[in-house]
Amino acid sequence: MLYKLTITGMLKKDSWLNRTINLKVWLIVVILSLLIIILGRYSLLVENYYATGFYPKFSYGWRLLLGWIPFSLGDILYLFLIIIIIVKIVQSVRRIFKRQWTRDFFASSLKGFLFGCLVIFVVFYISWGMNYSRKGIAYQLSLDVKPYTLQELDTLTGLLQKKLNELAAQVSMAERTELKSKKQLFKMGDEAYQAISVKYPFLKYEPVSLKPSIFSYAGNFLGFSGYYNPFTGEGQVNTTVPVFTRPFITFHEIAHQVGYAKENEANFMAYLSGREHPSVGGRYSIYFEMYRYSVYEIYKRDTALAAAYRQKLHPQVIRDLLELKIFSEKYESVAEDYFMGIFNLFLKANKQPAGTASYNQVVAWLEAYRKKFGNENL
Template sequence: MWRKKTAWLILLGLAIFIKIFSLFPDAVEKYYASGFYPVISKLQRILLGWLPISVGDIFYALVIVWLINRLYKTIRRVAKKQTNKKYWLQALAQLGFIVLVVYVSFNLLWGLNYNRRGVAYQLGLKVERYSKDDLVQVMRQVVSRLNALDSLSRVNREALLRKRNLFNGATSAYDQLARNEPHFTYSFSSVKPSLYSYLGNYLGYTGYYNPFSGEAQVNTTVPLFVQPFTTCHEIGHQLGYARENEANFAGYLSARSSQDPLFRYSVYFDLYSYSRFYLYAQDSVTARQLDAELSPGIKTDYHELREFVKKYRNPMEEVIDHLYGQYLKANNQPGGKLTYNEVVAWLVAYYKKFGAEAI
């Protein structure tokens, strides 16, 4: 009994400490994001990165099986009228203990990164509200980059069918970036194809990070030109950029630094989509004018992506989108799923500080 009480006290103490600590971004940045987290994340990647299969995906599967089994047993007991007040109190206590374990382990292993200063702080960017003119200027640079990369990105696109080429390419992109920006140094790679890639097509995800195993998973069944930026985005999460807009920006900086034209094409392809979302809401005429400037190959890729999304659209995807949006809001991202698009603000700030050639 005393062991259970001790475990409860330790978990409660850690949970309270984590909550209070998370209120101080400077301390989180200094002691966690730049101190404790890099050590624990590297250790995770050293231990599991060499395995060809995703341990985190297997872990999730086992958890789901366990939950289904517990639910089945509970329903049976209820049906047989074998439950009483003591049973439900014990069940509630077990649930509370599990929630505490998940909360503490999630935050210690990665989740506190939601409360760090992040990319803008590290790069000295002034991220603020931007005008339509600022957005259009950045988008014109993105269109120029996309058009220049259109033909080059198709020369050896099929090479990414070999997943190792995709993952090594993303690692190399971060190596290039880290030469000038050591904050983005990525060592001990642990990027793997998701065991649930086809499921991801129906649920609407292209990749995800598992904080319990330190592995980055990529949906390798989506169109090839989407995968490079997705991979760089997930590595951004591994480096401690928990918020989706910041992981997108880390993905942008790395993919843009790649020597592979398809990686550069992939990131500008996504950035155009994010930027166009905001421009179209303000000025649909200008958005369509920029669309018209895209080369035919790029338009073909956008059509392919739209058809791919349409093929797998289903009611469950909307439910998952809503739940994930609520998760993001609960983790310091009030924009929900629109947080991904907010990378545009970082891009505009980067443009203003370093100029058009930096885009």
């Protein structure tokens, strides 16, 4: 009898201990979540202590640890997570049909789901997401980013088109063929950031951690050409998109890796770094994208003026625009609408009120840069 009482007492003690540990873990995760939300309100604090303090060292460690692996570990992680979610959904549906969906099971499942979401939230923001709250490149370069007039936009677009046409006349098929090499593409990204870091040391990028996405073909249907995995520090590039867009995508993803989370800033950083690269194909990719963003802003205000710009394009640019249009139409899908809708909400939740339209806001950064450094330096 005494033996049974001892066992019962031990079980009760273990149960109490487990509950205490669970409560402490919950408390730690909740407190960290609240701290992240509160600190996110102080952009200067985030800039000085996280974005230029903790994060560069942390991300360097991740890239050093995983950058040498030839495939994307982050993609494997996402694939594993997708499988787990599907399995859990199937199990839940089976329980419903078998009438095994009890109140206790529902409460336990909800508790587990909420805890999982909180853990992901904390890990995401500590490992990278706090960069959404930083002051950013406009602060670092003292750029006065503000709304622009149609006249200013016209001047900017004209300069971008002139540069684009010049590069279109120089780019060779050999250079384009070279961009099909993933190794060469990622080397180009590294070289661009090594070059820009001479002028701006805070943009130093090493070691390299760029991977071709295993979801590239899925990305064509969902509408993404690259992404950064904050849980592994890897930059994924969709290597099935038109070859002339790949350098820009690579420079953009590296921008995320060095701490520029907002899409307008990542686009601007892609421009700033890519224009330093000696390869004509790399620079062409940059000005091709910047011109597209800029002329689209004109199109929204003055369709006739936008049409006039098209008449002045180099034949190579026109061919590339057509190729990109055909590619986009080939992979149009309902899935893309849903995926981009979710992504739009994600961006809005992370200090980008314009959502997916924030990509186009790079035009304001370009105009601010032009005004500060002059037309000749665009």
